[in-house]
Amino acid sequence: MSLTEALSGLESQFPLQFFLLEDSIIIQHKEADSFSNQVLSEVLLSQYLAKGVSLNKDRSVTIKPKGFNIIPGLSEPNVLASVKSLPGISSTDEFVTNLNIRGGTNDQNLILWDGIKMCQSGHFFGMISAFDPYIIHKINVIKNGTSTKLGDRVSGRIEMMLYQEPNDKVDGSAGFNLIAGSALVKTPLSKKITLQISARRSNTDLIETATYSQYFDRVFQDTEVTNSDNVADRSVINNQKFFFYDISGKLLFDLSKKDKLSASFISINNEFNFLEPAENTLLNQALERGLKQQNNAGSLRYKRQWSPRYNT
Incomplete structure (x- = not known):
């Protein structure tokens, strides 16, 4: 089997195209002939970050x-x-x-x-x-x-x-x-x-x-309720x-x-x-x-x- 026949067999089985350029082989992905649209169903996050x-x-x-x-x-x-x-x-x-x-x-x-x-x-x-x-x-x-x-x-x-x-x-x-x-x-x-x-x-x-x-x-931090010593002649009773x-x-x-x-x-x-x-x-x-x-x-x-x- 020649190289050309082997590459043709691979093209029929995979979506690929092969090109011979001197001593190198170039591989190219074969694009699909037609596209089909698919509607995705709604996705609802019932547990966002945490439960509830x-x-x-x-x-x-x-x-x-x-x-x-x-x-x-x-x-x-x-x-x-x-x-x-x-x-x-x-x-x-x-x-x-x-x-x-x-x-x-x-x-x-x-x-x-x-x-x-x-x-x-x-x-x-x-x-x-x-x-x-x-x-x-x-x-x-x-x-x-x-x-x-x-x-x-x-x-x-x-x-x-x-x-x-x-x-x-x-x-x-x-x-x-x-x-x-x-x-x-x-x-x-x-x-x-x-x-x-x-x-x-x-x-x-x-x-x-x-x-x-x-x-x-x-x-009450830093207020007269807790820091009564900051006020002269006055101390807040606990x-x-x-x-x-x-x-x-x-x-x-x-x-x-x-x-x-x-x-x-x-x-x-x-x-x-x-x-x-x-x-x-x-x-x-x-x-x-x-x-x-x-x-x-x-x-x-x-x-x-x-x-x-x-x-x-």
């Missing part, structure tokens, strides 16, 4: 606290700490409530809790998230700006949504850590009415734990008291198969007090100084399903 985090078509990120793993260094799920773990989101002062999205400041973020615009998002001056993760169904995070219809924010959007479907049985949970205790109850009041309610209360006014001491030193609680809930009412009514509410409270001796006094007296914050918000929604594709 998914990436949507509009580049927004959805976090489901129930399926999200606990962040290292924390003893329980934390809504804002979970958001902070996403790429492009950070905190310059390491407080969970002071989030910087794509370089923006924390006051440029829009935080929505079941459609309610939140002005206060933390306890203990931003060290602890003010939102109970166990009552929240999912969190949508948009890092590339927010819709103009929501208004007055130019950075990202953090939208927390509660469960929309009624419960057919009683469900609840309770927990306790070195900062606070919490409880959650989801119960049907009738066949058409469901109540979801959660509450958290700090134990820092009852016992002083190591966790609270670390938080206290972090918040008798501080910090207390917080938050209560949130939702009432679902199925008026009919097409009509649904829901009411949401949230209450956030923070109190901090400490004692210090009165300045330039001969009496053994102490002055009480402190700060109290109280935020209450609520919403009422009515939804009508006019057709499978249209609702108001």
